[in-house]
Structures are given as C-alpha cells and as structure tokens.
Amino acid sequence: MDARNGQAEPLAPETVDQTSPSSQETSPDAPQTGEDAASGKSKRSLRPLAMVWRELFNYPGRMVTAGLALLTTATSTLAIPYGFRQVIDQGFAQGADHGVIRNWFLMLLGVVVVLAVATAIRYYSVSWLGERVIADIRLRVQSHLLSLAPSFFEENSPKEIASRMTADTAVxxxxxxxTVSVALRNVIMAIGGVIYLFALAPMLTAGLLIAIPLVILPITVFGRRLRAVARKSQDRVADIGAMTSEVLGALRVVQAFNQEGREAGRFAGAVESTFETGRQRIHIRAVMTGVLMFLIFGAITAIMWRGAIGVAEGTITGGTIAAFVVTAGIVAGAFGSLTEVYGDLVRGAGAASRLAELLAERPAIAAPARAQAMPEPGRGKIAFEKVTFRYxxxxxxxxxxxxxLTVEPGETVAIVGPSGAGKSTLFQLAERFYDPQGGAIKIDGVPLTSTDPAQVRARIALVPQEGVLFAASARENLRYGKPDASDEAIWEAARAANAQGFLSQLPEGLDTFLGEDGARLSGGQRQRIAIARALLRDSPILLLDEATSALDAESERLVQDALEHLMQDRTTLVIAHRLSTVRKADRIVVMDGGQIxxxxxxxxxxQAGGLYAxxxxxxxDAAQFDAARADKV
Structure with a gap:
C-alpha cells in the first residue's frame, strides 16, 4: 500500500525539504542524502549524481575513449567557422586561386569526416557506459536490499522500492x-567558442560575456524549484508503479469484491496527481528555457548589430564577421542546450538521491566484527533465555x-496458542530476522548476536504457513536451499513430501515453469513443494509453520507420516492451529500473551483443564460435529 493509502513511507518524502531519518545517514558506499543531497542550494543540487560518477570511474578505458571522442567532436565543430572564415576571406576574393579554394573546401570536408567518425565512437562509448553503469547500480542496490532486515520493509513499501529500481534507474x-555527453560537449564548445570569439573580435566578445551573469541567475533561481518538483515527480511515478503492482497482485480479490471501479478511481487519482506534478515541472522548465533563450539570443542579436556596423566601417573583414556569427551561433546553441540539459541532470540527481537513500540504509541485523564460529557439526539445540521482544x-x-524455552537436539516441540500469542515470533527470532530487546537466543550454545546470521540460517530449514514459490522451474524452486542438489535427491524429497505424483505429470517435468508465485499449481501443491524444499536442505533444525495447513486430509496424512520419519534426527519446532497435527510431539508448549x-x-x-484443553x-468437538453431519448427508 502506498503512502496515499495511509502507510508511512520514510524513503519517499513529498518534497525534498521533508527528509527522512534514514536519509540523514552517510556511509562510504553512498553519497550524503536527505537534507544535504536535496538542498535547495544550486551548488549542491547535482550532488547526488556523485554516486553515478563513482560508478563511471570503474571503466577508465571506456571513459577515456568517450572523452577523446567527445573532445574531437567539439573541436571539429568549432573548426568549421574557422574554415568558413578562410574560404570567405581568401576564396571569395577577386582573382582568388582555385587551388586555394579547393584546399580549404577539402579541409572542411575532412573536418566533417572526422566529426562523423568521432560522433559514432562517442555515441557508442557513452551509451555503453550508460547501460553498464545502470546495470552496476541495480546490482548494487539489489544486493544491499537483500542485506536489510525485514523490519526495514515493514516501514517502507517493497513495491515503492521496486519502482525505484525501474523508474529511477531509467532516468x-x-x-x-x-545527457552527460550532451552537457560535456556543449560545455567544451561553449568554452572553446568563447576563446575563438575573443581571437576574432575581442570587443564584441566582451559584450557577449556581459550577458553571461544574466543567464546564470535564472538557472540558479529556476533550478532550485525545478529540483524540488523533479524529486516530487519521481515520487508520484513510484506511487503509480507501487499501486499497479499491488492491485494486479490482488486482482482476484478486487474482482471478487467487485471493486474494479474503486481501484480504477484510486488509480486515476494517482495518475492525475502525477500529471499535476509533471505539469508543474514542465511549466518551470518551459519558463526557464524561454527566459534563457531570450537573454542569450537577444544578447547575440545586439552584438551582431554592432558587428555589422564594424563591417560597414571596414574595421572587420567579411570572413571574420561570418566566422563570428557561426561561432556565436554555436556558443548560443551550446548555452541553450545546457539550459535544457540542466533540467535532465536535476531529474537524474533526484533519482540518484532516492537510490542513495536505499544504499545509505544500514542493516539492522549484521555479523559482528569478530563473529564467533558455530560449532561443527551442528547439533540443533535452541535456547530462548529470558527473551523480551517488541516488533x-x-x-x-x-x-x-x-x-x-530450551529445545534439545532431536526433540520435536509443538507451539500452540491463540492468534497473537507470539508463536511465529519465535521463528523470526530463531532465524535472526530480528534481535530481542532483552535476553538471549542461542543455537548450539552460541548467542545469535555473536555470530554470522548466514551461519545461523544455514542450520535451519523453514516451511512457511503459505508455500512461497518463485517464478522459475520446479527444479529451481525445489533446490532453492541446496543449489547443487541432484535430480535423484530432488525426487527423494518430493516423494517424502507427497509431491512426486503431480511433479511427474507436469508438461516438462522438473523443467516446467511454475508461473508467478507458483500460480500454475494449487495451494496444496505449492505447500508440498515448500515442504520438499525444506527437506532437501537437510538442516539440523526444522521449522514448520502450519506446514500441512493447505493440504487435504489424505495428503496431510501422507506428508505427516513422512515428516515424522524425517524429524527423528532433527530438532523440530512446529507451529500448529490444528491440534490433531501435534499429538505425537515430544512436548507441546502452549503460549498466550507472549509467555508460556x-x-x-x-x-x-x-487432562489439565487449561488453555490447551x-x-x-x-x-x-467441531470435528466430531462435522463428521456426524457428513454421516447424515
């Protein structure tokens, strides 16, 4: 659910002045974000792009190639006015030598050839860098997201974060x-053009430079507002992506409750909000571009007027004024392009700052500097000692x-109790998705906060309440916890989980694509694959969270028999609401209100007559009632 639906999303502020706590953090891996990155000061408005520059420096050879090609195209463009000057002053003069005319035109043709080749090299190199750098940023952000604790995604919408990985990286x-290539090329041409203009006509050029402060001032004023609106525009685009993903993911529920109209209206509101924000951005940019164009070309027109008078008075040659006009046009075009490019750079900085916020997040759960090694081989003892925990x-x-609570190696302990008693919390803490505020949790005598979370989780196999599958083949889903598992081992686990029958009937066997979240399978089939996946992992600790809840009576019995056999040498924690599934547990722990x-x-x-009874x-009694009713029917 996005921010418009009531969930707070610290990473997607409404404006750049509303910074999130997370964005105040800095790290060596990411540029400063939050107030610093989103500062209204124009000198810092592009600072978040530093993250992109650092990625570019990973490819120095390609950058040098692109830079040389860029310099060649800019200087070749500026060489054209020089050639025009020579052609006019020497070739158009009365009695001019045809050979001289030919030479100068051949020179111009050579410049054009060099310009074309360099442009092709520049385009390829810069485009390659764009694709490569954005791929690296996506990999880096995704890798970092996978290191964050689940608590981070409780406070920040995963769908909105996914939008950043697509919309923001595209920007x-x-x-x-x-944009960067265009900006650099125009900067080179602007600087080189001004230098050449001074060489042609110092007085005229001095007048032209007086207009530059008039150009910089609007960029400063408009750029500040443009950055804030650009960041807001990116947030609204992310809202649309998150809402689309949410609604399509729950389409059956939407249609079952006849809420298509409501969702369409809600989406229309988000689209209109995005349009309005985009309209503000376009309006600011249009006004800025118009003002700057007027100032730039107005100044050039005034200077050309003065140059024309100089030609009439004989103080400037025709070739000089022609070269001045062409060069001034190039310089004006460069400055004009820079005003438009600046808007794109601002949008890119807004997108980079949103990704930088993700990279600035520090994992709440991480291995200590000197992690204690887990004993080998793992025995599977779990101990909760005076644990107090709040989400x-x-x-x-x-x-x-x-x-x-202490669970000895090989012991099967069932956890029962009403909803909200804290049963699932035990699993979350045992896998160290969270750390308790008080007490300690130990596996094989090692406190979880003293060791690497990866080592802890390597000793645990989990079957969640709902079988979560990935958009991949059956084989890849089954060996998710053990990538090197052989087909023989896969089929053995499938037989133990009563999944062999339907897996062997799939069109392409284990290579059959199961669809998004296993959409091509029934709920019971998905759960049996999840059970087989946990069994294939062959860890000393087995966590079963309502592992048979999605199975019919016959499948439940077969799977339960297989689990009872396989649990003999494993420490097993079983969460069950259906008490018929835990009768044979070594011990049953009844929880209520976070306590035993x-x-x-x-x-x-x-026989005790307490909560369990x-x-x-x-x-x-309900089961007996259902059985009696079935007999009557």
Missing part, C-alpha cells in the same frame, strides 16, 4: 547515456515477555 540511464513497527506491544502458560504432552495437557475441546 539515470538517460543521464549517463545521453519495531509495534513498539508498544510486547510479542514476547521474559520468555524461556502450559507445556507437556497432549494427554497431560488435555479448551482449544482441544473446541477443535475436536
């Missing part, structure tokens, strides 16, 4: 692959309070 690609998004509610209220075997707890009575 940066345009900047690197086109970052809900700091006022304690998910666990002074929680103590009961523990024991099924028989002892059923009440939950069991409700479920088993």
């Amino acid at each position: 940066i690609e345009q900047v690197v692959g086109s 970052p998004a809900r700091p006022d509610v304690a998910a666990l309070v002074d929680f103590n 209220v009961e523990q024991g075997t099924h028989e002892s707890l059923a 009440r939950l069991a009575a409700l479920q088993f």
Whole structure:
C-alpha cells in the first residue's frame, strides 16, 4: 500500500525539504542524502549524481575513449567557422586561386569526416557506459536490499522500492547515456567558442560575456524549484508503479469484491496527481528555457548589430564577421542546450538521491566484527533465555515477555496458542530476522548476536504457513536451499513430501515453469513443494509453520507420516492451529500473551483443564460435529 493509502513511507518524502531519518545517514558506499543531497542550494543540487560518477570511474578505458571522442567532436565543430572564415576571406576574393579554394573546401570536408567518425565512437562509448553503469547500480542496490532486515520493509513499501529500481534507474540511464555527453560537449564548445570569439573580435566578445551573469541567475533561481518538483515527480511515478503492482497482485480479490471501479478511481487519482506534478515541472522548465533563450539570443542579436556596423566601417573583414556569427551561433546553441540539459541532470540527481537513500540504509541485523564460529557439526539445540521482544513497527506491544524455552537436539516441540500469542515470533527470532530487546537466543550454545546470521540460517530449514514459490522451474524452486542438489535427491524429497505424483505429470517435468508465485499449481501443491524444499536442505533444525495447513486430509496424512520419519534426527519446532497435527510431539508448549502458560504432552495437557484443553475441546468437538453431519448427508 502506498503512502496515499495511509502507510508511512520514510524513503519517499513529498518534497525534498521533508527528509527522512534514514536519509540523514552517510556511509562510504553512498553519497550524503536527505537534507544535504536535496538542498535547495544550486551548488549542491547535482550532488547526488556523485554516486553515478563513482560508478563511471570503474571503466577508465571506456571513459577515456568517450572523452577523446567527445573532445574531437567539439573541436571539429568549432573548426568549421574557422574554415568558413578562410574560404570567405581568401576564396571569395577577386582573382582568388582555385587551388586555394579547393584546399580549404577539402579541409572542411575532412573536418566533417572526422566529426562523423568521432560522433559514432562517442555515441557508442557513452551509451555503453550508460547501460553498464545502470546495470552496476541495480546490482548494487539489489544486493544491499537483500542485506536489510525485514523490519526495514515493514516501514517502507517493497513495491515503492521496486519502482525505484525501474523508474529511477531509467532516468539515470538517460543521464549517463545521453545527457552527460550532451552537457560535456556543449560545455567544451561553449568554452572553446568563447576563446575563438575573443581571437576574432575581442570587443564584441566582451559584450557577449556581459550577458553571461544574466543567464546564470535564472538557472540558479529556476533550478532550485525545478529540483524540488523533479524529486516530487519521481515520487508520484513510484506511487503509480507501487499501486499497479499491488492491485494486479490482488486482482482476484478486487474482482471478487467487485471493486474494479474503486481501484480504477484510486488509480486515476494517482495518475492525475502525477500529471499535476509533471505539469508543474514542465511549466518551470518551459519558463526557464524561454527566459534563457531570450537573454542569450537577444544578447547575440545586439552584438551582431554592432558587428555589422564594424563591417560597414571596414574595421572587420567579411570572413571574420561570418566566422563570428557561426561561432556565436554555436556558443548560443551550446548555452541553450545546457539550459535544457540542466533540467535532465536535476531529474537524474533526484533519482540518484532516492537510490542513495536505499544504499545509505544500514542493516539492522549484521555479523559482528569478530563473529564467533558455530560449532561443527551442528547439533540443533535452541535456547530462548529470558527473551523480551517488541516488533519495531509495534513498539508498544510486547510479542514476547521474559520468555524461556530450551529445545534439545532431536526433540520435536509443538507451539500452540491463540492468534497473537507470539508463536511465529519465535521463528523470526530463531532465524535472526530480528534481535530481542532483552535476553538471549542461542543455537548450539552460541548467542545469535555473536555470530554470522548466514551461519545461523544455514542450520535451519523453514516451511512457511503459505508455500512461497518463485517464478522459475520446479527444479529451481525445489533446490532453492541446496543449489547443487541432484535430480535423484530432488525426487527423494518430493516423494517424502507427497509431491512426486503431480511433479511427474507436469508438461516438462522438473523443467516446467511454475508461473508467478507458483500460480500454475494449487495451494496444496505449492505447500508440498515448500515442504520438499525444506527437506532437501537437510538442516539440523526444522521449522514448520502450519506446514500441512493447505493440504487435504489424505495428503496431510501422507506428508505427516513422512515428516515424522524425517524429524527423528532433527530438532523440530512446529507451529500448529490444528491440534490433531501435534499429538505425537515430544512436548507441546502452549503460549498466550507472549509467555508460556502450559507445556507437556497432549494427554497431560488435555487432562489439565487449561488453555490447551479448551482449544482441544473446541477443535475436536467441531470435528466430531462435522463428521456426524457428513454421516447424515
């Protein structure tokens, strides 16, 4: 859900002056962001592009090639007015030698050839850099995102972040692959042209330079407003991407509740907001361009007027004034292009600042500087010692309070209790997706905060409540936790999870593409693949979060039998709402309000008359009622 729907998104401020806490951080890996990057001061308005420049320096050879080609095209362009001057002054004079005329025109033709070749080289090199750099930035941002803790994505919409990876990187690609090249070429031509103008007519050129401060002032004034609106425009585009992804991902729910009209209206509101922001940006840029064009060409016109008088008085030759006119046109065109390019650079800086904010985020969960190695081989003992934990998004509610639980190697412990009791929180903490505010969690005697999270997770296989699959083949989904698994091992895990039957019937077997989130499979089939994936990982600790909830009665029985066999040598934690699935657990832990209220075997707890007995009575009575009703039918 985007910010318009009520979820706070610190990384997508409405304007550049509204900086997020995360954007205040700096790191060696990313440029300063937030208030510093989004400063209204024009001298800092392009500072976020420093991230892009650093990536460019990874390819010095290509940059040198592009730079030389760029310099060649700029100087070749400026050589054309010089050739015109010589042709007019020497070739158009009465009685001029035909050989001289030929030589100067051949020189002009040579300049054109050099210009064409250099332009082709420049275009290829700069475009290559644009594609390569944006690929590197995408890889870098994605790699960094994968290192962030889940708590970060509770406070920031993953869909909005995904939009940054597409829309913002596309803007940066345009900047690197086109805008920067155009800007540098025009800067070279502007500087070189002014130098040549001084050589031709110092007095006229001095008058031309007086107009430059009149050009810089509007750039400063308009550029400040343009940057703020450009950043806001990028945020609105991201909103559209996030909303589209959200609605299409839940299309069945939208259509089931007949909410197509509502969603269309909501999307229309987002589109109109984007259009209005874009209109403001275009308006500012149009006014800025018009003002600058008037100032630039007005100054040139006035100077040309003075030059024409000089020709009439005989103080300037015809060739000189012709070269001056052509060069001044090139300089004016360069300055005019720079005003338009500046707007693109500002947009690129806005996009870069949004990506820099992501790179500036520090992972809440990371390995310590001197990580303690986990003992080998892993035994699978898990201990929660006086653990107190609150989710970052809900700091006022304690998910666990002074929680103590030890699970011995090879023991199967079932976790039951009402919704919100803290059952799933145990799994989140055991895999170190979060760190507790109090107490310690240990695996094989090692506190999780003292070791590398990757080593912790390597000892755990998880089956989530809903089988999460990726848009890949069945084989790739099955061996997701063990990429080097053989087909024989895959089929063995599939048989254990009762998945062999439907997998063997897929059109292309294990190579069959399963669709987005496994859309080509039923819910039960997706869950059985998730179970097989966890079994194939062959870790000493197995976490089953309602692992059989999506299976029919027959499949549940077959999978349960397989799991009971495979759990013999593993430490297993089982979360189950259906108590019939945990009767054979070595121990049942009953949770309520983030604490253990009961523990024991099924028989002892059923006879104790506590919370477990009440939950069991409700479920088993309901099951008996359903069975009796089925018999009557």
